[in-house]
Amino acid sequence: MFEIIWLGRGGQGAFTAAKLLGAAYTIDGDEKYALAFPSFGPERRGAPVRAFTKLDTKPVVDRSQTEKADYIVILDDTLYSPQLHELLKEGGRIIVNSKNDISDVLTFDADSLAAQFRLPTVNTVMLGLLAGLSGAVTADDAADAVRGYMPQKIQERNINALLGAVQEVAK
Amino acid sequence: MKKFLSGNEAFAEGIRLARPQVISAYPITPQTIVVERLSEMVEDGSLKAEYVHVESEHSAMSCAIGASAAGARAFTATSSQGLLYMAECLYYASGGRFPIVMMNADRSTALPWNIYGDQRDSLSQLDSGWIQAYAENAQEALDLALMSYRIAEDKRVSTPFMANLDGFVLTHTYETVDIPEREQADRFLPPYETDNRIDLDAPKNMAFSAGPDTNYIFKYKEHEGVLAARQVITETEKEFAGIFGRKYTGLLESYRTDDAEYIIVTLGSIAGLCRETADKLRGEGIKAGVVRIRYMRPFPNEEIAAVLRNAKAYAVLEKDISFGNDGTVFTNVNSALKKAGVNVKGYNFIGGLGGRNISAADIEKIYSDIAKGTESVNFIGIGGGDNG
16 A cells, blocks of 8 residues: 655645545545545644555555655645654655755645646645656556646646646656 | 545535535534535536525524425534534424435534534434434545435335534545536436425325324334435435445445454444554454444344354444433444344443544554453443443
8 A cells, every 4th residue: 555644734725636646546546545635623724734645456444544655745845754754755855845955855845836837725736746756656646636626717827837747846 | 527625525515416406504523515615506506506595504494394394305404512412403403204304514512512423412312313424534425415315205115314424533634526417417316396385276284293092103113214215325325336346335334244244333433443453453364344234223233143143252342422322333333233132242432522632553453452351331441330
C-alpha cells in the first residue's frame, strides 16, 4: 500500500489534494483502490490539518490514520518539524512548500508557481510535484481528477499549475 | 458511473435515486453533508422533493411522520444527541407503521461531549421499533439507501428504517462508489403507494390511542412487521443483485468462518480490518474468522448461532457499552446462542468509544485473548472486569 500524509492549514486545500490523488489513482482501473480522509474533527480556518491518501491494488480496509507514510507533503513550511521523519517508511520522502532550503527534505517554492496561475492555494502544485516524483498517478489522470472534482471556473488554472509542477520535476 | 465519494455523499446519491418526496433537514456533525448534498440536488432540480428546514430533530421526525401520513416517501438524517432528542418521535413513526428512512451517522453521546464516531447513539434505540442496518463502506451505504425504502415500504413490513454509518471513518472517508443508473433505480424501486395515509375520499382514524384491551395487539403486529423484514430483506437483496450486480448476504456476513476456531463478531466499518487481520492470522496457522452483523433489528438469531456453533471461542467487538452490564451487541449475541442451545465461550470487547482508533494490533490481541481466555467484558487498552 502506498500512503501519503498531507499537512496544511485549514483553507489551504490539503484535504482536496488528498481526495484528488485518490480520485486520480482510481480513475481508470478496476483493480485500483483508494481511501482519502481528513484528520477528523471540527474544521477551523488556519489551524493545522492533516489529510491521508491510501492507494492499493486491493480494497483498502484499514481506515485508521497512516502511521508510516511513503510521502509527507507539507503545504506550509511553518508546519515542518524534523520529528516528521519518524512518520516515514524506509526510503520515504518529505516534500515541503518553502522558499528556503531545509535539510533532508525536498523543498519547492509552490507559492511562486501558484501565483503565476493566479491561485491563492498551492494544493494542486503540491499534487503535481507528488505525481511527478512518485509516479503514483500520471499527469493526465491528475488533470482528469481536477476536471471531475473541482468547480469548473477554477479547473483550468489548477490543471495548468499541476502540469507546471510535473514539468518542474521533469527538469 | 464510478465516482470518488464520501460515505455521506454516497448515501445522498442513493437517496436521490430513491426519489423521496419530502426531506426534513436539521444539521448535526457528522451527518450534515447528507442534508447539504440533498439540498443542492433539490436546488438544481435533479431531485424533486419538498425540502423542509426544521428547527430541531424532534421536528425533523415529526415532519417526516406527517409527510408519510399524507402518503409521501419521506427522508431525514441525524446523529448522536440529535437522535436522542428525536427519540420520542421514533416510537410514533414505528407505532404508526410509517416507512420513513433515516440515515444516522453513528457518533458518541455526551458527556463528555464528543463529535467522533461510536455506536452508542443508535444502539440505545434498538427498542424503538425501527429496522436497524449498519453499513461497512460507502458503496454499501448507497445501496442501503436504495434498498431501505423497498424493505420499509413492503406491506408485510411497514416499518421505518434506520441506516447507520460510522461517523467520520465512514461518513467522511472518500472511496470509489458505483452510482446506479436512474433507469435501473426506477425499475428496482416503484413509487410509494399505501392505504396508511390521510385520504379525504376514504376517511379513517390514524395515530390513535389504544387501551389495555387492544394495545398489545398493535404491539404484537409491530413485532411481526419487523420480523417479516427478515424474508423481505432476502427477497430485496436478490432482486437488487439481479438489477445492479452487487450481492449482499442478509442479516449478517460471514468471513472464513466454516472451519474457524476463533471468531470476532462485529458491525460497521471496522469489519474490514478484522477480515484483514483474520487473513494474517490464517497465514500463521490460526483459524480465525469474522462475522459482520448487518442488521441489529431484525436480529440474526439463528444465523449467529449457526455460524458460532463450532467455534472454540468468540469475541463481540462493539463501539458501545450498556453501563453496569455488557455491550448491547454482546447481550444480543449471547441471547441468540442460549436460545439455540449453543454453548461456546464468548467475550466482549469495547472499543472505539468517542472515536478512539482500533488498530490491527488491537484486533490481533482480541484473537489471542479469546484463545487464552480473558475477562467477560474488556475495554480495549484499559482492561477488563467480570460481570457474572
